[in-house]
Amino acid sequence: MSLPSLLLVGCGKMGGALWQGWLERGLAPSVILDRRCEAPPAPHRVVRRPEDIPADFKPDIIVLAVKPAGMEEALSSLHPFLDGTILISMLAARTIDSLRAACHEASTRIVRAMPNTPAAIGKGVTGVCSPDLDEKGRSLCTALLSAVGDVAWVGNEEQLEALTPISGCGPAYVFLLAELLEKEALRVGLPAETARLIARGTVSGAGALLEASPEESETLRKNVTSPNGVTAKALEVLMAPDAWPAAMTEAVDKAMARSREMAS
Numbered sequence: 001m002s003l004p005s006l007l008l009v010g011c012g013k014m015g016g017a018l019w020q021g022w023l024e025r026g027l028a029p030s031v032i033l034d035r036r037c038e039a040p041p042a043p044h045r046v047v048r049r050p051e052d053i054p055a056d057f058k059p060d061i062i063v064l065a066v067k068p069a070g071m072e073e074a075l076s077s078l079h080p081f082l083d084g085t086i087l088i089s090m091l092a093a094r095t096i097d098s099l100r101a102a103c104h105e106a107s108t109r110i111v112r113a114m115p116n117t118p119a120a121i122g123k124g125v126t127g128v129c130s131p132d133l134d135e136k137g138r139s140l141c142t143a144l145l146s147a148v149g150d151v152a153w154v155g156n157e158e159q160l161e162a163l164t165p166i167s168g169c170g171p172a173y174v175f176l177l178a179e180l181l182e183k184e185a186l187r188v189g190l191p192a193e194t195a196r197l198i199a200r201g202t203v204s205g206a207g208a209l210l211e212a213s214p215e216e217s218e219t220l221r222k223n224v225t226s227p228n229g230v231t232a233k234a235l236e237v238l239m240a241p242d243a244w245p246a247a248m249t250e251a252v253d254k255a256m257a258r259s260r261e262m263a264s
């Protein structure tokens with residue numbers, strides 16, 4: 001079964017990652033509205049200005065993936081397409097009420113989602129909520145979002161905001177870990193090529209094991225940690241209460257505070 005037809009508005013880092021994932025999984029003829037992104041393969045097309053969207057194009061779903069500050073401008077230009085459609089907003093810190101206001105009088109069903117960039121390879125996680133959808137609309141959104149990874153429907157926007165610093169931002173924390181491991185590998189004297197190989201391979205291998213194994217992440221960590229061995233010494237540093245546990249709590253709190261600040 002092909003995925004629904006889309007109007008993807010904004011094809012940057014997040015929109016582009018989603019598009020790549022959807023493209024590989026069979027999308028009904030769709031249109032991207034973006035000033036710069038590459039032209040997609042036929043039958044899909046890109047338009048540079050909203051007035052170039054074919055007037056008879058009736059997407060099943062509009063996906064909004066512009067920066068939060070661009071919400072009003074983007075939605076005001078889409079007015080002819082908003083009535084009766086489903087709008088999935090990927091924007092951080094833009095509430096369903098603010099999205100509805102920016103759609104003016106249109107009878108748009110609004111869905112708020114928080115994806116992440118591993119969607120590009122079908123390994124994303126998307127948190128999603130909407131007060132507007134019936135079963136059919138919810139199934140359509142689930143089909144689209146689950147094509148690029150796991151989907152977590154949550155009951156309200158507070159929960160969506162709570163998951164943003166975990167799964168929305170989370171890939172950045174993991175990539176930072178890979179960066180730091182590579183720097184350490186260089187610092188302890190390994191050649192650059194080896195440093196890159198082992199840092200990336202370790203992070204991606206651990207992720208793949210986590211995905212494949214039924215074990216808890218804590219058990220997988222303990223499996224690496226021989227009593228009184230080498231890993232235990234490293235973890236004594238990282239797991240000290242004022243080290244990673246405190247840093248992660250502060251990071252999540254700061255991200256949530258920034259999200260609230262951007263929303264106000």
Ligand SMILES: NC(=O)c1ccc[n+]([C@@H]2O[C@H](COP(=O)([O-])OP(=O)(O)OC[C@H]3O[C@@H](n4cnc5c(N)ncnc54)[C@H](OP(=O)(O)O)[C@@H]3O)[C@@H](O)[C@H]2O)c1
Pocket residue numbers: 009010011012013014015016033034035036065066067068070073074090091092093114115116117168169
């Ligand atoms: N990046 C992530 O990991 C991530 C994760 C979850 C959610 N998000 C959310 O996704 C949204 C996009 O983030 P991003 O990182 O992908 O930003 P980005 O790379 O800047 O992408 C935004 C894209 O939208 C285009 N654009 C801006 N205004 C437009 C308009 N009126 N019509 C059509 N296209 C327009 C931009 O083009 P120009 O550059 O030419 O302006 C750019 O290509 C944000 O709201 C963010 O909160 C991002």
